[in-house]
Amino acid sequence: MAKFKPAPGLEEKLALMLAPAVQRIARQVEIEAKRLAPPTKTWVTVGDDKVRPTHVNAQGQVVPGNLRFELDSMQWDIEHRGVGAHTYMLQPGDRSSRAIANLKNCRCSMHRDPDGIARHINTGQPVVTGKKVTVTVSVQAPKVVEAEVGTVYPGGLVAEGTFFMSRAAALVAARA
Ligand SMILES: [Zn+2]
Structure with a gap:
């Protein structure tokens, strides 16, 4: 069986073509994360x-x-x-x-x-590195990692995570 060999530079061109689509998906993750973020x-x-x-x-x-x-x-x-x-x-x-x-x-x-975390959620610009497209949805707010995954305080008091970022990503992935 012949092995498909992309023309030189084709994968890089594809990556550039796909960048806007990848960013649209990332924007959907941002929208869902803003909806799911805790206050x-x-x-x-x-x-x-x-x-x-x-x-x-x-x-x-x-x-x-x-x-x-x-x-x-x-x-x-x-x-x-x-x-x-x-x-x-x-x-x-x-x-x-x-x-x-x-x-x-x-x-x-x-x-x-209600928007205390949501307003800090952002989608970056697509970064094309060779044949790879990366778009980052980020959130920078105090204790945002604990907001996502939860924490345990001294004395065994448990704060459940809200998993707003991972749930947002899962929701959008399920649509694809
Ligand atoms: Zn007081």
Whole structure:
């Protein structure tokens, strides 16, 4: 059987021709990833002089919606509740953090931003290297890897991953 041998330079030409199609696919991945991306949440104190220092330090902290805020622990919680140096809360007043002192009389709130991660998702320009076409869909945001795959906090508190990037890629691949 004859072996097909592409004309010299043909594969390179094909790669250039395919580049726009590859980019259209990448753009679809970007659109799905933006739809599937978790929101971000921001810790907000009331900002007066009665806010406890551990919450003053948390003011403005931004984390993906599936993750926990990291606060300094209060001494009582360290001694009586077995928490470590940090207390991990899904939102202000979160009892699943196992803290008590760090929750008591808390007046803090949480601001949710549905596009907090989505707005950082971008599709790059196609890069043609020889016979290869590469288009990168990227996202640069705080703790974005943990937003994707999840994490485990001290004390065994588990944050499930949202897998928004891999789900987006799988959805688009299934259409092809
Ligand atoms: Zn508070």
